[in-house]
């Protein structure tokens with residue numbers, strides 16, 4: 001049956017818009033799905049590690065990145081949150097300057113070398129010693145965490161019983177929460193049962209974003225035929241993990257979990273020695289999320305599913321970041337939609353699920369969006 005529903009425009013609490021030539025495409029794609037507001041990640045080149053004034057070869061300022069985004073159409077977003085990239089040079093004084101000058105709302109922790117352009121991050125202990133988290137708590141700045149342990153052996157990085165994310169949520173985050181119980185934390189793009197369990201049982205100041213790819217696929221989808229468009233970090237995990245993520249989003253009245261696509265455009269996905277990490281989902285994120293809710297057992301003909309989906313897409317993230325829910329709407333219709341690669345001046349972007357090489361139908365887009 002073909003049916004439609006209309007929701008307040010949604011908030012993507014974790015997206016990579018990038019820079020330069022890509023911006024026109026990434027921002028237009030994001031807006032085309034009824035996305036009202038975004039939190040745009042600071043792992044640019046160079047990274048966004050200072051607040052205002054001119055950028056340098058090693059550091060971009062938040063104010064310059066803000067202006068670059070605005071010049072490429074980001075003024076159409078209702079809210080644009082730009083976190084500061086935590087690094088060795090971050091100081092409490094810099095954070096105070098951020099709040100004063102640009103209403104700094106969030107900072108991003110990257111595990112050193114943990115993902116695309118994470119090479120500038122310092123270990124968690126560094127920020128504890130420097131009083132960074134203490135100052136963030138006092139100023140009400142949200143800590144956006146890429147929750148993976150960074151100094152593990154290859155065996156521990158991804159093995160049957162342990163992996164970098166599991167290790168982080170079992171051994172590091174509980175300590176952090178004990179030390180800073182009032183710090184606002186968003187566990188970004190969680191992928192494991194351990195992360196779900198921790199966030200579900202935490203207080204309201206600890207929340208998590210979940211990507212469409214981690215809700216829809218497991219590592220088996222990536223590995224069979226090496227579907228490298230599914231290669232992202234943290235890696236896709238196992239069925240038990242995916243089941244926990246699905247349970248998290250369909251738990252009635254849950255407020256801990258919300259949309260954060262981690263849409264990450266790469267025009268050169270394969271490299272001479274490996275593969276760039278990131279799935280580009282900007283043009284189809286609500287479609288993919290709706291498919292994930294269905295895969296989790298929900299039917300959109302029911303009011304309870306609509307409420308769960310609205311909370312996840314449009315309400316919980318706004319409430320966590322103190323944003324007003326959008327008064328504009330977007331409409332989703334249960335009908336197949338077509339998707340084509342995006343040509344940019346930097347090369348081609350292949351959005352999920354285009355490029356996946358499955359024999360079944362589980363990856364075909366079964367929803368379309370109108371705004």
Ligand code: DOR
Pocket residue numbers: 016043115116146231232233234262264265277278279
């Ligand atoms: O897969 C990913 N891609 N994970 C990240 O954490 C970063 C992102 C990117 O920037 O490409």
Ligand code: ZN
Pocket residue numbers: 014015016041262264
């Ligand atoms: Zn990301």
